[in-house]
Amino acid sequence: MITVHLPRDLAAEFSCRDTLAVDGVRSLNELWAALDHRHPGLGRWLREPDGAMRRHLSLFVNAQRVRWADRGTVLEDGQEVWILRAVSGG
Amino acid sequence: MSRQNVEADRAEAARRVSRYHRQIILPELGLAGQRALSASRVLVVGAGALGSAAALYLAAAGVGTIGIADGDRVDLSNLHRQVLHGTGDIGRLKTASAKDRLAALNPEVDVVEHPAYLDSASVMDVMAAYDVVVDGSDSFAARYLVNDAAVMLGKPLVSAAILRFEGQLMVFRPGAGCYRCVFPEPPPAGTVPSCAEAGVLGAVAGVLGSAQAVEALKLLGRMGEPMVGRLGLYDAWTGRWQQVQVARDPACAVCGDHPTITAPIDYDSWCGVPAPQAASRAREVSVAEAQRLLDEGVRFLDVRPEAEYVRGHIPGAVCVGPDAAPATGDAAVVCVCLQGIRSAGVAARLESEGRSAVSLAGGLLAWARAGLPWEGRL
Numbered sequence: 001m002i003t004v005h006l007p008r009d010l011a012a013e014f015s016c017r018d019t020l021a022v023d024g025v026r027s028l029n030e031l032w033a034a035l036d037h038r039h040p041g042l043g044r045w046l047r048e049p050d051g052a053m054r055r056h057l058s059l060f061v062n063a064q065r066v067r068w069a070d071r072g073t074v075l076e077d078g079q080e081v082w083i084l085r086a087v088s089g090g
Numbered sequence: 091m092s093r094q095n096v097e098a099d100r101a102e103a104a105r106r107v108s109r110y111h112r113q114i115i116l117p118e119l120g121l122a123g124q125r126a127l128s129a130s131r132v133l134v135v136g137a138g139a140l141g142s143a144a145a146l147y148l149a150a151a152g153v154g155t156i157g158i159a160d161g162d163r164v165d166l167s168n169l170h171r172q173v174l175h176g177t178g179d180i181g182r183l184k185t186a187s188a189k190d191r192l193a194a195l196n197p198e199v200d201v202v203e204h205p206a207y208l209d210s211a212s213v214m215d216v217m218a219a220y221d222v223v224v225d226g227s228d229s230f231a232a233r234y235l236v237n238d239a240a241v242m243l244g245k246p247l248v249s250a251a252i253l254r255f256e257g258q259l260m261v262f263r264p265g266a267g268c269y270r271c272v273f274p275e276p277p278p279a280g281t282v283p284s285c286a287e288a289g290v291l292g293a294v295a296g297v298l299g300s301a302q303a304v305e306a307l308k309l310l311g312r313m314g315e316p317m318v319g320r321l322g323l324y325d326a327w328t329g330r331w332q333q334v335q336v337a338r339d340p341a342c343a344v345c346g347d348h349p350t351i352t353a354p355i356d357y358d359s360w361c362g363v364p365a366p367q368a369a370s371r372a373r374e375v376s377v378a379e380a381q382r383l384l385d386e387g388v389r390f391l392d393v394r395p396e397a398e399y400v401r402g403h404i405p406g407a408v409c410v411g412p413d414a415a416p417a418t419g420d421a422a423v424v425c426v427c428l429q430g431i432r433s434a435g436v437a438a439r440l441e442s443e444g445r446s447a448v449s450l451a452g453g454l455l456a457w458a459r460a461g462l463p464w465e466g467r468l
Contacts, residue, residue, distance in 0.1 A: 008256060008327070009288065013431050015398070040395040041412055045432070056277040060334040065272065067339055082334055084323070086273040087253040089285035090140045090228035090295075 002075055004031070005082045014039040028053065029071035031081070046083060047071075058084045106198070110152050123311040124152060128198075130310040131155040133220035135208060135236050137162070137184035139285075139292065140226030140250050142174035143299025144306070148224075149192040151307055155200045156192065157220055160184045161207035171292030208232065210354035213239040222306050225249040226299060228285065230276035231357035237262075237269035238354060241345045248305045250298040252290050253283070257298035259322035260336065261305045266318050267338035268345045279362035279438055283431065287374070287451065294326045373437055374451040375424065377460045383424055383448075390424045390450075393436045398428070402466030404457055412436070422446035429453035 004020045011018035016039045025031045029051050036043035046054060051071025053059050059069040060082040066073060075081065107114065107121075114124050132153050134141045137160040148156055164172075164179045164187055172184075179187040185203035192201045204216055217223060217239050225236045225247060233249070240247040244264040251258045262268050301322070308314040323332045340347045375383065384390060390407035392399050399409040407426055423445065425433035430453035440447035450457065458464050 008325075009254065009283070009429070009431065013428050015401075015428065040397040041432075044412065055275040056273065058272055063334040065334065065336055067341070082332075084258075084321075084334075085277055085282060086230065086233075087251045087256065087258060087282060088228060088230045088233055089252040089290055090136045090138045090226040090250075 001077055002031070002079045002081055004035070005080070007083070007085055010042075010045070010085075014042045014045075016042070025075055027071065027075060028059075028069060028073040031075060032071075053083075056085060058086075060084065109196075109198075113151065118313040119311050123313060126312065127152050127307065127310055128154045130222070131157070131220045132222050132224060132306055132310070133157040133159060133204075133217055134224045134226060135159050135232065136226035136228060137172070137174055137188045138168070138226055138228055139171035139290070139295030140252065140299040140302060141188075141224070142172045142226075143296045144224050144226060144248075144302040145174060145188060145192060146195065147300055147303035148306060149196045149199045149201075151303070152196065153199060153307075153310065155202060155220075157202040157204055157216070158185045158188045159204035159206075159208050159216060160188075161205060171290065171295045173296070208235060208239075210235065210356065213354055214243065217243055217245060220245065222246045222248065222309050224302050224306055226302070229361075231361040233269060234276065234361065235354060235357045238344050238351060241268050242352070242354075246309050248302045248309070250302050252294050252298055253285060254288050255291055255294060255326040257294055257322075257324040257326070259298055259301050259305070259317065259324070260320070261309070261317040263309075263316070263318050265338070265345075267336055268342060270344050271339040271342045272321060272336045274339070274343070276361045278435060283434075287430075291326060294324070297324060297326070373441065373448055374430070374434060375448045376451055377456050377462065380424055380426075380450045380457070381462060383422075388422055388424055390426055391436075392426050393433050394427050400466065402454060402458075402464055404454060405463055405465050420445065422448075424448055424450055426450045426457075427453050429455050 001021050001023045004022055006018045008018045022034050025034050032043035032047050048054055053069035059066045061079050110124050113119055114121055130153055132148055134145045137158050145156055162184050164175045164182050164184055166180055174191050175187045183205050185205040189201040189203055213235055223240050223245050227233055247262045249260045249269055305316055308316045320333045321336050343351045390404055391410045392403050392407040393412055395411055396409050425437040425447055427433040430449055430451050434449040437447040437449040
């Protein structure tokens, strides 16, 4: 199982919790599919058509930023995944 | 020097020590650190919510020169979070209001007004005169502008941003990464709401702005462990701080091994900020306006997937999904989703394709909160 942290407003948009436990995924592509299955449209909102993380989002796995988050990015049980987007309020 | 002058100097020195005594007695800062603060220059970009908290604490701490860059004027809607300004300042330039407030707090501080929004033409000259930059700006265009200039000039940058109940805090030292290393590109226009659209709890700005002041003072006083290489995430809803690691990206367009951006660019264009003529068009409409449009027969497009649509939707809204490719010709449409994030993006895209499209601000939730009819269970 991996734990996925989403921006709170995005989670609210899809009527889901901002922290999700996801079982049985071993790559970013499988994570998108799992999220889409559970909350239709969520995975598609997070990824580019080629399966890479959308460019304005930033992926952190176990608190380390993943520079090239593509569909093949490997995920392992027990990992904490943060999907962050910039905010601009000042 | 006369005896009277000597005594006056001593009295002045004692008064100064007294003002800063509680921080001078910190051995990590001491008198030497206080002198360093007095000799330092900090540029605060934005005299808004973050800039208010940051500038007040920097001035109180005795930073010698504080530059305030902002082209905005004080508005009543600013006052719940922009604590530099008071009710009597409404309509004044924020830089002028800030200067008065900071001078009243600590007349020893030299406050320099830069009463205009920084842009590609001005940013390098303005920023060059300072030791540390504190970014409290309120747009992605300004954030990338300030970041890029800080990298090009080799200035440390203390960056923070807020929205609703959350805040982000980062500190960048020359050579140790930059804002673009964390967020290489801004979100597409319309996909991340501003504080004006989504709101912000004023005190959240106090937390983040104060944290910016702390980080700037650590850099200037050469003390502690500045938050370089870490992104701090503050969630006021739960009261939690989290940190994740960030690092310089060798492929970064500005601070990478082979930078492709070596001078300030057109940030409004790059961030997809609409041209002034387009910006005057209302891409978002209130619930009341949307209801009027619905009564007039304007078509509502629900841009959510069908699975969400069936759970709850506005009567008469057509489910078109995220791709929103309905055969509705050139007729004007109102795009709707749960809370207005996805629909704003779709409306912007349709507009760019020449369609007349607006987005319902706050989405179906705002519609339901207003007591207007909807079908389903939500």
